[in-house]
Amino acid sequence: MLNKSNNAFSYKYFRVYFFGTFFGQNAYRLGVVTQSILLWKLVGTELSLGIGAASLALPMIIFNLFGGILADRYESRVLLLIVSSLGVISFLSISLLDFLGYVEFWHVIIFSIFSGIICGIDQVSRVAYFPSLVPKISMKSAVTINTATLSISSVIAPTLAGIIISIFDTYLGFIVAAIGWTIMAITTFFLPNRGVDFYQRSIFFELTTGFKYMYSQKIILFLCILLFTNMLMNFGWLTTLPSYVQRFDGGAKEVGYLFSSCGVGAITGVLLSSRLSPGRYYGRLILFSASLFSVMLYFVSLSENLYLSMILAAFAHLGNGSLFNTTTVAVQIRLPEIIRGRVMGIFIITGSIGIIGGLWTGFWASIIGLKLGMMIGPTIIIILVIFIFLTQKKIKYLHENPEYD
Numbered sequence: 001m002l003n004k005s006n007n008a009f010s011y012k013y014f015r016v017y018f019f020g021t022f023f024g025q026n027a028y029r030l031g032v033v034t035q036s037i038l039l040w041k042l043v044g045t046e047l048s049l050g051i052g053a054a055s056l057a058l059p060m061i062i063f064n065l066f067g068g069i070l071a072d073r074y075e076s077r078v079l080l081l082i083v084s085s086l087g088v089i090s091f092l093s094i095s096l097l098d099f100l101g102y103v104e105f106w107h108v109i110i111f112s113i114f115s116g117i118i119c120g121i122d123q124v125s126r127v128a129y130f131p132s133l134v135p136k137i138s139m140k141s142a143v144t145i146n147t148a149t150l151s152i153s154s155v156i157a158p159t160l161a162g163i164i165i166s167i168f169d170t171y172l173g174f175i176v177a178a179i180g181w182t183i184m185a186i187t188t189f190f191l192p193n194r195g196v197d198f199y200q201r202s203i204f205f206e207l208t209t210g211f212k213y214m215y216s217q218k219i220i221l222f223l224c225i226l227l228f229t230n231m232l233m234n235f236g237w238l239t240t241l242p243s244y245v246q247r248f249d250g251g252a253k254e255v256g257y258l259f260s261s262c263g264v265g266a267i268t269g270v271l272l273s274s275r276l277s278p279g280r281y282y283g284r285l286i287l288f289s290a291s292l293f294s295v296m297l298y299f300v301s302l303s304e305n306l307y308l309s310m311i312l313a314a315f316a317h318l319g320n321g322s323l324f325n326t327t328t329v330a331v332q333i334r335l336p337e338i339i340r341g342r343v344m345g346i347f348i349i350t351g352s353i354g355i356i357g358g359l360w361t362g363f364w365a366s367i368i369g370l371k372l373g374m375m376i377g378p379t380i381i382i383i384l385v386i387f388i389f390l391t392q393k394k395i396k397y398l399h400e401n402p403e404y405d
Contacts, residue, residue: 008142013192014133020187021126021149024084027180028119029157031091032056033259034173035108037165037252038098040242042105046370050362053239055112056119057353063120064349070121076129077191083122084185088178090114095174127344131332133192143332144274147325151270154263154317162256210342220334222388222395223286223327224347229384230290230323233377234297236357238262240365240374248306257306258313265314269321283398286326287385292319294378294385301374334402 008014039052070079094111097103127146134142164173214220237244238259245254273285296316303309328347335343357377364373388395 006138006141008134008138008145011134011138014130014142014145016187016190017126017130017133018145018149020184020191021130021146022153023180023187024087024122024184025150025153026157026160027087027091027177027184029153029259030161030173030180031115031177033158033161033255034165034170034177035112036239036242037161037173037255038103038170039105039108041170042103042108046240046243046362046365048105048362049239049242050236050359052108052112053236053358053362055109056116057358059113059116060120060123061349061353063117064124065346067121067124070125075193076125077188077193079121079125080129080191081185081188083118083125084181084188087115087118087122087181088185090118091174091178091181095171095178098169098171098174124344124348127348128340131340136333139333140274140329143329144270144325147321147328148267148270148274150324151263151266151321154266155260156263158256158259158263160256162253162259165252210339210346213339214343214346217334218392219394219398220331220343220347222392223330226286226290226384226388226395227323227327227347228349228353230293230320230381232353232357232360233380234293234357235320235353236359236361236377237297237300237374239358240361240370243365243370244309245306247304248309250306254306258310261310261314262317265317265319266321266324268314269318269323270325272318273322273325280397280399282326282330282400283395286323286330286395286398287389289319289323289326290381291385293317293323294319294381297378298375301371330398330402 009018035052035056036049039048042048067079090111094103094107097107130142130146131139160176161173164176214224241255241258245251245258248254269289273289276285293316296312296319300309300312300316303312331347332340332344361370361373361377364376367373
């Protein structure tokens, strides 16, 4: 029988889940960084980086949606095991092509599409699965740890990628990522089954049910709109880092340093927001976090010094880490178990849309330059935050406890 500890680490299976997810997330992010550097090496334009990001994100978005249905219909543990194994195969394949010198732009795009399918199913299956490993009293702790794992991987993986690629080459980055996927697949064997909903309807019905439920819950709807737009407009700048570091005459190591500084900021934001108990000011914390991310990106776009950029980027992603953690907690604790997979499949798209945001940033950078291109997104988010603050009282006065909704 489960004890009533608030700490999710008190539960054995959650610790197993955390171990596998830690290596899996590092593998995923290491692969994203390595792919960006490889594309820059092959083509060398901001638009090519955006196309690469979009080829990863579009299938991820589609399979986030349908993966949520699969997570509710079929055993999440089995889905996680299948996609982890496919991840190992895909990373080893692109690594072999790169090592032999046969890799071309279209190879990377196909790899990105396949990776997007795998990651899309994996992400939503994990988000739907891990709440079943802890009681509701530990949900906030579990969400915070899960979000912190994503942020920690943003520090470790890019730094590791930068070191590996600068000393060896991109092929070894893909091999190390494959090892991470392997560890994640192995740990999945030791997890329990979540259970499934055997009363199954058509996929279209299941998908529309998730959207209808989200639309009927205005708090969840506007939180998703805010996070979705924020990730689309702001997060894409990370995919242009191989171009951004050219102003410092930088290479793979500098890309890794900037990615890692963003991760440090994100971890700090997650931990700070999880320690706060703002009560009825929870909604304002969410809006402040989105504003901080946007304002700091203005300064990042203008910076001409690597170390200053690292500091500014850390503060920007402190806001993003806080925003992602607080909105995820607010949505998760307001969802009934029976529909969690479908709704979280839609919600988790916000992370995928951040990658496709690279196409947005890359497009504008190719037309008006990277500095101005990076400023468009933050401007839109500031306008959205002001609109929500002035018109949506349920978000403005959102309470940490859903019983006060």
